[in-house]
Amino acid sequence: MTTSSTSTTTGRPALHSPVIDWFGTHARDLPWRRPEAGPWGVMVSEFMLQQTPVARVLPVYEHWISRWPRPADLAVEAPGEAVRAWGRLGYPRRALRLHSAASAIAERHGGDVPRDHTKLLALPGVGEYTAAAVASFAYGQRHAVLDTNVRRVFARAVAGTQYPPTATTAAERRLARDLLPDDEQTAAAWAAATMELGALVCTARTPDCARCPIADRCSWRLAGSPAHDGPPRRGQTYAGTDRQVRGKLLAVLRESAVPVPQEALDAVWDEPVQRARALDGLVADGLVEPLDGGAYRLPLS
16 A cells, blocks of 8 residues: 555654555454445444454454344344344443444435444444544545554654553544545555554554564654553453443343343342342343343343
């Protein structure tokens, strides 16, 4: 790949060409990047990849697309089937949101994922990041796509800090817009390339600067790779949390074709208060339906 734009904001190095050229050689062959994936495949991948590694997403994505190759195919299913097919990806509310988005696409857009960023953003469950990602990766449009990997690349290469702020800031959004190439095709390539660079090379814990195509112009590296001086960055815990209990409860419900009695759910976790809190949360989130007689099932509507 080549670029038609090689400058960023005043005084910043030319980053586009080396990063995009690196991507052209080193990009992973992922199914949602293939032409046959289409916009729906891109959208499904973006929902699944939120806070979830590629290796875990791949088998679920393949099964999902095989079963529901178009939004309308998913829209006619019960929401609970989306939750069941989500498996152990985590954060299962994403499955319900993707089902809602598929239904809206079928109803409002004739079954085709809309091209327009504003229409994408109006879909249920689609936020600014997902709308920009689908518009960029599926339709080759010019949008700043800011995920954790891209934010880290920009923090190091331009801002000279080891990590970006905990939450995305207005300054980061301005920087992303400033760095965006003018040409649509180049901008779309830049969005994908910076994301891949952060995922494979400019990683959080062990960046491989020797493999980085912009190591010689990275502000953080040129400053001597100063250590992070902000609040401590804590990893997410899972064992013993309500998330773990919710996952265990959902696993029982996913594996059953019939409603599950309360006593079967009680058996998955010993602590009754936490178990009840987790089950109440699943019901409140629409992931589980309580039935008369004390049984539970995945949602049908």
